[in-house]
Amino acid sequence: MSRTLAMALLLVVAAGVAGCPSDNRLVGHRMTRSGEWYGEFGIFGNSNDITVVHGSRLTYLKIAGDGNNVTLEDGVPCGKIEIFGGNNTISVPEGLRLRDSIIGHRNRIIRRPAGDAGRMHEYPPVESSFEMREGG
DSSP: OHHHHHHHHHHHHHHHHSOOOGGGEEEOSSOEEEEOOEEEEEEESSSOEEEEOBTBEEEEEEEESSSOEEEEOTTOOOSEEEEESSSOEEEEETTOOOEEEEESSSOEEEEEOTTOTTSOOOOOBOOOSOEEOTTO
């Protein structure tokens, strides 16, 4: 129960201080969305399936929650990805250069070959600049 309460509090705080304009923020659970987003984009909630389509131009992607699957289609730039939570999977084109900050457990940023945005494969994760795991 305390973990659920802590996650709910984290989502409320993150949504309030994220700095993402309201039209560049998705808040909810079990959503399936696909669209163009620009600048700073935030996803707050659990078990969402989000596709950032070609034509989007992200500078920053923030995910706060658990069990989200996010796909950046080929050609979508993104300078930084920040993840707070666990079991999130972000699929990015293998040539995308980005920085990341991951706080939580079992989060993955997966590199995929160009033209393969529809399929998730196991590829080596990108090098993480910072990662904190529960329990040490």
